[in-house]
Ligand SMILES: Nc1nc2c(ncn2[C@@H]2O[C@H](COP(=O)(O)OP(=O)(O)OP(=O)(O)O)[C@@H](O)[C@H]2O)c(=O)[nH]1
């Protein structure tokens with residue numbers, strides 16, 4: 001049977017090695033694709049799609065998916081895609097304000113261990129104590145690419161756009177790369193509008209696709225190509241970053257500084273909000289806070 005162009009892309013992904021980058025591996029030994037997004041937008045399904053497209057076997061639901069509403073994935077779990085690439089599933093967020101995202105920035109900076117149940121917390125002391133714990137076994141060797149998964153079925157409100165823009169900008173500050181946006185449910189909504197919304201937020205790579213699911217995993221060339229394109233783009237991003245000299249240890253320290261400042265500012269704001277609300281006779285509501293950038 002004649003080789004199809006997508007077979008070359010698949011081989012390229014399967015054989016990708018950091019050692020073959022322009023300046024060698026520079027101390028990294030793994031590419032970590034870390035998924036984020038709202039609950040039920042297709043993060044776990046994207047992992048299953050990647051495994052399906054890169055493997056030779058049947059469709060398997062390796063990462064557990066939800067029926068519809070989301071909130072199914074609670075732990076952060078890593079799945080090995082190739083010798084070099086690992087993809088990380090994550091708990092979906094209900095919002096992307098400062099109170100939800102602190103945990104994500106700690107994950108992006110590789111300050112939290114993989115494959116462990118981690119209680120999400122907003123408490124400043126607990127977060128700082130976790131950062132200190134991470135020094136026991138510091139991770140300098142993972143090169144992280146953030147992936148924001150968004151279903152075009154939903155549509156972003158103005159408030160969500162503002163929060164998401166700040167989140168995306170902070171992801172860049174934490175990892176050095178703009179997140180790649182994967183728009184799922186491509187045929188169930190206005191994907192062009194969603195694409196434009198994310199472009200306006202500064203996102204450079206936007207992949208529109210229809211995930212393979214348990215209910216519908218009939219292989220089609222377009223679906224296959226879109227999933228491969230997503231992985232190919234992530235590796236192109238990695239190759240670009242690796243053209244420049246990097247210092248993983250120094251980068252980790254810079255990220256830690258960002259994170260501590262973010263957590264500190266958030267704590268102060270939370271206390272102020274609480275004081276103000278208590279003064280007015282209301283009970284403070286953490287989820288009512290707005291997002292603010294790391295800078
Ligand atoms: N038609 C279609 N269905 C999808 C697509 N992506 C996900 N689904 C379905 O949407 C539902 C939610 O998908 P999940 O992959 O569980 O979403 P998630 O983001 O992991 O959800 P949480 O872990 O709960 O935050 C499941 O029923 C999937 O089968 C897609 O691109 N197209």
Ligand SMILES: [Mg+2]
Nearest residue numbers: 043044072073
């Ligand atoms: Mg999930």
